[in-house]
Amino acid sequence: MAAGDRRMSEVRPAVINPDIAVERTAPSFQVEKLVSLLDGGAERTRIRRTVEHVIIADAVFSQENQYFLTQPEQYELAVKKAVHLRQKMEDLGWTDDGPEMWFAFRILGGNLAFAVHSGVFIPTITELGTDAQIAKWVPLARDYQIIGTYAQTELGHGSYLQGLETTASFDPSNQDFILNSPKPSSIKWWPGDLGSSANHAVVLAQLYTQGKCHGMHAFIVQIRSLLDHSALPGVKIGDIGPKMGLEHVDNGYLMLQNIRIPKDNMLNRYSEITSDGRYIKKGSDRINYIAMVFTRVKIITEEMVTALSKACVIAIRYSVVRRQSKLKPGEMEAKILDYQTQQQKLLPQLATAFAFHFMASSLDTFCNQVKVQIKSKGDASSLPELHALSAGLKALISDACSAGVEACRRACGGHGYSKLSGLPSLYSRVVASCTYEGENTVLQLQTARFLIKCLNKIECGEPLPQSVSYLYEPITHDCSAKEKSDFLKPFLYIETYKHRAHRLIKDAGIKLQSLLQSGVEQHVAWNSTSVQLARAAVAHCHYIVVKNFVETLDGLKFEPEIQQVIKMLCDLYALTGILDNAGDFLHDGYLTGKQLDLMTACQLHLLSLVRKEAVSIADAFDYPDEQLNSAIGTYDGLAYQRLFEWAQKAPTNAKVNPAYEKYLKPRFRLAQSKL
């Protein structure tokens, strides 16, 4: 049973646009098998659909009219949904880390309050708190009896944690800490759930005791009254105001003016203060690092890849019902997806969504392996590699997904600018991920630092982690491709990406080295090389994604039908990436202009192949219409009818704007006598 059939049997549209129906008549593969691959198995597909059924059937979760809500209404609804979901979860026995909650979050499009509360506040206590602290705080938090935020970023400080200015000073005479925001730039700024919801916060602050600073530590601080929700004395708190997107989130500010909190509120698993103020370190808090990495991997899937795949589904469906201009004189206007330029805009994005979906899945597996290594054997040796990979991939994927969503949005022309298409909010949301959880350039340079360390290890003859072992190999020279079909050989394009990464890393390393040797100071040399270092990090991650795509492909050998589709997408992803960065590959003659011409021909041919299956491939993401929430991207392809229907419901149309009475009516009446 194809995904399409399922949709049609469950919520069979009364009418279906024949232009989209015809696209589904003869896919080369069983759509349901692709659905299952994307879900990670048929059993997970079953669970997902059950969850979707529950959520869609519940009016509280409806996304109808969402685009018409004001910001305070969006926040209110997000709280309502979060509380309702908690209830639902308890009623149905869904657990916090079970697949049901994951899918529920997925179908709700993350339009829930308390993401920071559940995703950061609670985990931070779990990771950094003692058993007693966990026992005290976590049950209250899980039951929403307290709502907590995670207050790290400050008005003047983001990625550079050492620069944070909030202080926590131990006062032995009182056995408490005094928390303080010494100046405007140290006001906590941006934490989600803080603006309106939270009554508690994990505050990150410089710990001072016995006149000495011991760096960043985490403290639980009550910030609002549990009785009437007013800010506690000494606390200045509020919403940071309107944003580009994420209107349902109450990002807030928090200024602390010599607030006292009990000694017990310092999260104590890895360090503590004795009653006389001595600071004691109790082992490494590296495990907390893993939590950060997990968060990153989670947002790659939840926020980035989901946004891109939704945008692809919307834009591809719209592009087979939109007709514009004539391809051939005398014929009817053509579907815009039949224009090569439209294929070039959309289909590589579809391939990219698959590439990142598989990458996120592998990264998740790697992350779990490292967690087990640390927890069971205390072996944290893979942590630097994992950190470098997750940082670089987060940057690569958030950049590419943002660009991809925006490309899909623009490819829908004017209607892509309407919020009713669903595309503007996908963009304004996904693009935030380029900045939060580590600004992308900062992350790229962290990955680059790891890569340069690897180069140094080679010089010392030390072994390298698996993902960078290619740096040990001799650098390859020219590419062997002679004809078009050569470019469809995965080993060939993997080699091509590997070569580019290798060269760019080596070149950046050489520049750095030669600057240092010429007497330039370390920090100046690093800064002077940073543009190239960032590019090298991107090239490394790009190679990893291509390699991982091919590995996924190899794993499908018993599913030839699906393997064939995935192969097309993998080829398209790989070749498009080379053509888009042609300079990197031509630079040292690894590829020639002639080879690139062959590759261009090959990529254009791939576009025409993927074109034929595009709607079925998009269907395989199996998003219910309720989840896409797009007037132009529904399964039935009735884009114009739905746009017209939705627009008429806009609140603007319910009453005449006061501007008419105030400014226009007297003038218009003058014209009445003249016309």
Next chain:
Amino acid sequence: MAAGDRRMSEVRPAVINPDIAVERTAPSFQVEKLVSLLDGGAERTRIRRTVEHVIIADAVFSQENQYFLTQPEQYELAVKKAVHLRQKMEDLGWTDDGPEMWFAFRILGGNLAFAVHSGVFIPTITELGTDAQIAKWVPLARDYQIIGTYAQTELGHGSYLQGLETTASFDPSNQDFILNSPKPSSIKWWPGDLGSSANHAVVLAQLYTQGKCHGMHAFIVQIRSLLDHSALPGVKIGDIGPKMGLEHVDNGYLMLQNIRIPKDNMLNRYSEITSDGRYIKKGSDRINYIAMVFTRVKIITEEMVTALSKACVIAIRYSVVRRQSKLKPGEMEAKILDYQTQQQKLLPQLATAFAFHFMASSLDTFCNQVKVQIKSKGDASSLPELHALSAGLKALISDACSAGVEACRRACGGHGYSKLSGLPSLYSRVVASCTYEGENTVLQLQTARFLIKCLNKIECGEPLPQSVSYLYEPITHDCSAKEKSDFLKPFLYIETYKHRAHRLIKDAGIKLQSLLQSGVEQHVAWNSTSVQLARAAVAHCHYIVVKNFVETLDGLKFEPEIQQVIKMLCDLYALTGILDNAGDFLHDGYLTGKQLDLMTACQLHLLSLVRKEAVSIADAFDYPDEQLNSAIGTYDGLAYQRLFEWAQKAPTNAKVNPAYEKYLKPRFRLAQSKL
């Protein structure tokens, strides 16, 4: 007197951030001279400042708290401002096409209602109407006694005008036209000023008479009552709903169900219908074409270049007051503009803003020349060149300005995501220009069609217009640059861009030709080449922009100080463009990898030079703080203080969201006894 001094004497900030003050201490040039260059002369600067003074002093025009307004409030305010400006204009004797109105529009950031009314409805009547029609409608329209929209685009039809479905059928028995929207896809969709304001519309419709279709013609249709603003019988009308931006504009829909309008309401200058229904053509309406080109040139300056320059000013100022991480251990945190990666993000955008400013100015001049040629001599021979140039440049500039604004926004990190930075609304607005007034890919292909025609002319030995005359020259081979300094020679990089354009146009032409020769149908061949054709058009326009920048530079030989600054920016623009598209230049060996390495070194050095003057160069755009309306981009550099101050004024902070009482209070009270 430097622009900075002027600001300081007029609205001297009580405090100025020393981090930004130090940036202004020793510019290599007189800022005021650069201001004057950008304004097009000191006299225009004087007029601009006078207008700004008038606007800023008037409370009605205040943009304070703008980011807090709901969509209906934004529309209401836009109407209020438009009506008030009309009054002001009459009081002060400003004319519709005088510089004062241009500057008033500029400082108001275009947040005015009736842009389509004034910019398209009235000009269309003026261009396509008879003298009697002009005399009847234009005075009423100018006085806002009627508000008109321009209803062309339909729900299912955009760029392809022949595909429009609205019909206007002449009924000789009644001496009137029947206007009709035959199906959902033919509902007029998107026209500005239509959703709430307009009582009239110029409707573009297929003219039918005596059973024959005569193509698109323009008709004046009353759509709302002049007495009570209700939709007239047979008219379905409303707002199309929420959009990504441009919330102050009431984009609307219009469905006509057999509406009858008087015969006189067809705009009759170039065609008419006799009383018995014969269709008569009265000369060419080519002059109307010029109006469209003028609109394009106007939006390049007003909407695109202005957005980019504002974003640059905001991001550059913020980047010298934001400090983040340490460049050197032991020192204080560094200004983020001192990071090479930040320079790479921002400074090429600054150079681009200058490039496009000069380009728009030259295009405007060319446009005026062509208009004179047509009006005075009936010579429309330059129209195809003008059309191709304006189409391709509109596409290039809107794409680049959108990307540039977004790059500036992201370079401001988290604060760039806050609407209070001013950056999100700049983006959501400028990006619309990639779609309206001709979707960019459609425009690129129009330019490409012109270029291919030029190739064919060469074969026939016909002369070519000036901007494409290089296609006659033999194609150049490798670039002669041997050392870094060679890349600072304008003739060298002009040649480089010319070579790329020439090669890409020629290659696309060859592919097209060979497809045709192999028997492929014309339309299939064109579509199969369209990705390459679009790229060729971009390369041509990119060359034109670089050449124009250099010509502007050459014109500054008597202003060595300013010429030096402009030279730096011109070099930076040109080299960045080559490096960003390196593949195009390496492809056939015109440049080598080694040359590109030299060029990279050269570009990085330029970044460090422009870095030193960046704040002063940005100051030269001379935007009053009121116009930038950015908490982080003010002249005084007090970013954090202002963000904190503005955020506290957010309406969200004025009252507790109902979610607290409804969903949270009962739960929080439970915790009270436990903590």
